[in-house]
Amino acid sequence: MDNDALQLFEETLARYNRERYDAGQWRDYGRLPQGHSPERWAELQAMGCFELLRPEHDDGAAPLADLLPLYAAAGEALWREPLATVFAEPVAIIGQVADPDRRRALLEGLITGAQPLGYAHRETGGDGLASTATRCAAGSTASWRLDGDKAMVIGADICNGFLVSAINAERGQPAMFLVDAAAPGLQLQRYRTIDDGVAADLRFAQSPAEWLCNGTAAIAAADARGVILAAAEALGMMRGANRDSAEYLRERRQFGQPLLGFQALQHRLVEMLMRQRECEALVASVAEAFDHAAPALSRQVLVLRVQVARALRHITREAVQLHGGMGVTQELRIGRYYRRALMLDSLHGSADQALEALSEHP
Amino acid sequence: MFGESATAAKAGPAFSEPERSAVQRAAAAAGFDAARFRAELRAFCRDQVPADIRTRMRQHQYFTREQRIRWQQLLQTRGWFIGHWPKAQGGAGWGPLQRFIFIEELERAGTPWLTHFGTSFLGPVLCAFGNDAQRARFLGPIRDSTEWWCQGFSEPGSGSDLASLKLRAERSGSHYRVNGQKTWTTMAQWADWIFCLVRTQAGGKPQQGISFLLIDLKSPGVTVRPIDTFDGGQHVNEVFFDDVEVPVEQRVGQEGDGWTIAKFIVGRERLLVTEIGKAWHLLGVLHSIAAARHDSPTFRRRTAELEVQFHSLRATAYAAVLEAEAGREHPVDASLLKIRGSELQQAIHDAITDLLARDGLAFQIEGLHGDLDGYRHGDPRLPGLLHEHLHSRAASIYGGSNEIQRGIIAKTALRV
Numbered sequence: 071m072d073n074d075a076l077q078l079f080e081e082t083l084a085r086y087n088r089e090r091y092d093a094g095q096w097r098d099y100g101r102l103p104q105g106h107s108p109e110r111w112a113e114l115q116a117m118g119c120f121e122l123l124r125p126e127h128d129d130g131a132a133p134l135a136d137l138l139p140l141y142a143a144a145g146e147a148l149w150r151e152p153l154a155t156v157f158a159e160p161v162a163i164i165g166q167v168a169d170p171d172r173r174r175a176l177l178e179g180l181i182t183g184a185q186p187l188g189y190a191h192r193e194t195g196g197d198g199l200a201s202t203a204t205r206c207a208a209g210s211t212a213s214w215r216l217d218g219d220k221a222m223v224i225g226a227d228i229c230n231g232f233l234v235s236a237i238n239a240e241r242g243q244p245a246m247f248l249v250d251a252a253a254p255g256l257q258l259q260r261y262r263t264i265d266d267g268v269a270a271d272l273r274f275a276q277s278p279a280e281w282l283c284n285g286t287a288a289i290a291a292a293d294a295r296g297v298i299l300a301a302a303e304a305l306g307m308m309r310g311a312n313r314d315s316a317e318y319l320r321e322r323r324q325f326g327q328p329l330l331g332f333q334a335l336q337h338r339l340v341e342m343l344m345r346q347r348e349c350e351a352l353v354a355s356v357a358e359a360f361d362h363a364a365p366a367l368s369r370q371v372l373v374l375r376v377q378v379a380r381a382l383r384h385i386t387r388e389a390v391q392l393h394g395g396m397g398v399t400q401e402l403r404i405g406r407y408y409r410r411a412l413m414l415d416s417l418h419g420s421a422d423q424a425l426e427a428l429s430e431h432p
Numbered sequence: 433m434f435g436e437s438a439t440a441a442k443a444g445p446a447f448s449e450p451e452r453s454a455v456q457r458a459a460a461a462a463g464f465d466a467a468r469f470r471a472e473l474r475a476f477c478r479d480q481v482p483a484d485i486r487t488r489m490r491q492h493q494y495f496t497r498e499q500r501i502r503w504q505q506l507l508q509t510r511g512w513f514i515g516h517w518p519k520a521q522g523g524a525g526w527g528p529l530q531r532f533i534f535i536e537e538l539e540r541a542g543t544p545w546l547t548h549f550g551t552s553f554l555g556p557v558l559c560a561f562g563n564d565a566q567r568a569r570f571l572g573p574i575r576d577s578t579e580w581w582c583q584g585f586s587e588p589g590s591g592s593d594l595a596s597l598k599l600r601a602e603r604s605g606s607h608y609r610v611n612g613q614k615t616w617t618t619m620a621q622w623a624d625w626i627f628c629l630v631r632t633q634a635g636g637k638p639q640q641g642i643s644f645l646l647i648d649l650k651s652p653g654v655t656v657r658p659i660d661t662f663d664g665g666q667h668v669n670e671v672f673f674d675d676v677e678v679p680v681e682q683r684v685g686q687e688g689d690g691w692t693i694a695k696f697i698v699g700r701e702r703l704l705v706t707e708i709g710k711a712w713h714l715l716g717v718l719h720s721i722a723a724a725r726h727d728s729p730t731f732r733r734r735t736a737e738l739e740v741q742f743h744s745l746r747a748t749a750y751a752a753v754l755e756a757e758a759g760r761e762h763p764v765d766a767s768l769l770k771i772r773g774s775e776l777q778q779a780i781h782d783a784i785t786d787l788l789a790r791d792g793l794a795f796q797i798e799g800l801h802g803d804l805d806g807y808r809h810g811d812p813r814l815p816g817l818l819h820e821h822l823h824s825r826a827a828s829i830y831g832g833s834n835e836i837q838r839g840i841i842a843k844t845a846l847r848v
Binding site for chain 1: 452453454719722729732733735736737739740743744745747748750751752762764765768771772835838839841842845846848
């Protein structure tokens with residue numbers, strides 16, 4: 071996207087947020103049975119957002135950098151629609167599928183909205199993979215069966231299928247499988263999450279599955295993509311929290327002057343702005359590294375996780391404090407930013423884990 | 433990733449390579465190849481540094497005046513010392529990006545700090561505000577490092593509130609008579625000339641009565657007195673002016689232009705104050721010391737924290753440079769780079785000192801300037817490392833303290 075196109079896109083998204091995602095609308099969408107608005111989801115597609123995934127060349131990938139404004143807009147207005155099922159991990163997994171026809175078909179399923187996919191990799195109690203896949207001979211074609219549990223799959227309700235990591239029982243290596251949402255032996259348990267969203271745990275019992283690709287590279291690519299997009303979303307939240315805080319301090323008067331007149335408060339706000347700016351720069355540079363498959367990408371992703379998680383926590387925490395009592399009400403979006411920050415912080419592994427990984431190989 | 437070399441003169445960490453595509457694109461638009469330029473600088477810093485200077489780099493010793501001049505002259509054999517000057521004045525017309533890469537690589541290699549007062553401050557000021565006679569007289573000796581400049585901005589009563597400065601310059605015929613004092617004048621003890629903000633008019637807005645004068649430090653009535661700092665160094669001075677006569681031709685711009693020129697200087701150098709290359713170099717030092725000592729999971733975690741800080745700052749610095757290259761300016765950047773750059777430098781020095789622990793307590797400061805005659809306790813780098821640690825505390829004070837920088841961000845970004 072060149073600069074002009076980017077600016078236009080950002081303006082479109084800003085208008086979308088103004089017209090479609092004010093505080094009242096956000097609350098209303100949450101009361102719908104899906105936990106989000108199918109109407110908004112369809113509108114995003116009608117706006118052409120899903121087309122951002124279409125690669126310029128058949129064997130290439132659409133730039134991740136183009137998705138940053140979309141995710142930032144989502145962060146700022148706290149969209150409830152499950153963007154991840156189309157834009158995040160599935161794209162990376164599909165990119166690893168060897169058969170070009172199958173790859174194209176799966177990607178097309180995302181772009182048309184016909185087949186959003188849930189990323190079912192993490193399990194409860196750590197990073198270990200306990201799920202297993204067994205190859206079964208069934209007639210002339212060999213098929214696979216999955217057994218095990220996957221935790222906290224985002225957007226599971228709207229998914230037609232799940233991308234599931236499992237240990238290949240024959241080779242002992244992780245692989246990625248596609249399981250139809252209506253597959254036999256698959257059970258979904260839905261629940262609310264800390265950010266007022268919806269997630270589900272999955273249980274597979276001899277569920278038929280399609281082998282897609284080897285797991286290690288696919289999981290790394292999917293996680294990197296997920297982390298970078300989550301960071302872009304966090305950026306949008308930082309912008310919103312900083313803007314709201316500055317406006318609040320400007321309007322709220324105590325001791326005969328606006329709160330923004332107090333230097334102690336100014337400097338706290340300045341610290342928040344600086345952290346936002348650092349994250350902006352880092353997200354852009356790591357997204358660029360992702361798009362160019364830079365050699366040390368995995369390390370950059372760890373750095374990004376630490377920096378963004380800390381900045382987001384700092385900013386949302388300070389935003390609550392600067393809003394005083396209003397910061398802990400359901401009325402303002404400040405409290406929602408805080409809760410969403412808790413979600414984003416741990417969804418891809420905590421900052422502490424990332425720091426641990428960085429320090430293991432200095 | 434930082435650990436391969438104490439002097440960090442070898443190839444850099446894989447993290448930053450290959451050159452970012454956004455940087456390559458901006459460089460191509462500006463007419464140079466960023467990766468090739470960086471490689472050329474690295475090769476130069478690896479192969480061309482004279483042996484005596486290299487020894488001091490390795491030992492973290494202080495460079496002499498003569499060594500600094502020789503190094504600057506060596507850089508100028510490639511046209512790099514004044515690469516950022518306009519072509520019409522003998523420079524290479526570098527934009528902010530090329531200049532940034534140049535300084536980053538010099539710092540990363542640990543080469544002597546360039547005395548910016550002439551080449552980075554006054555040179556561009558003369559190009560933009562000076563007249564032909566001033567350019568003809570002063571630019572050549574700056575380019576050749578044959579005249580050493582220092583900067584007379586701060587005064588005893590005018591630190592953070594610089595516009596309140598009082599050094600008086602009264603016009604009498606073809607001269608100004610200058611009376612008063614400057615302070616914190618870096619390397620004035622080595623300088624031939626000083627450029628000064630002086631007050632030519634009292635009353636009105638304090639910014640309005642300020643002018644910009646070039647003063648020969650050999651003029652009668654000038655006294656330079658060193659200030660001893662707690663790092664054991666002598667790099668800042670007080671400069672006293674007692675009825676010093678300065679020809680009117682040595683005023684740059686019109687009377688009252690001083691504040692504008694001062695802002696021009698600060699604006700041009702706003703991206704370099706972050707000293708990202710120096711932080712890079714210091715992280716290499718930290719890792720080289722850690723490799724030779726017992727380190728702990730706690731310490732490795734601390735270095736990982738520094739790595740996160742470093743890469744966040746470097747990404748921000750490049751974002752700011754790319755903005756500048758495109759002729760834009762983000763309201764937060766300049767002060768952010770100053771604040772975070774100094775914080776990072778201090779944090780790395782803290783980590784180095786903590787790592788050395790008991791072994792780092794000897795402070796044989798004579799070792800800063802050459803080999804010790806008698807007994808030396810511990811690592812030969814110790815005097816330099818401790819000196820640099822102590823000196824780093826000043827990084828959040830000079831050039832507008834971090835508190836002032838936060839105030840600036842509050843003004844520009846929050847419009848308070």
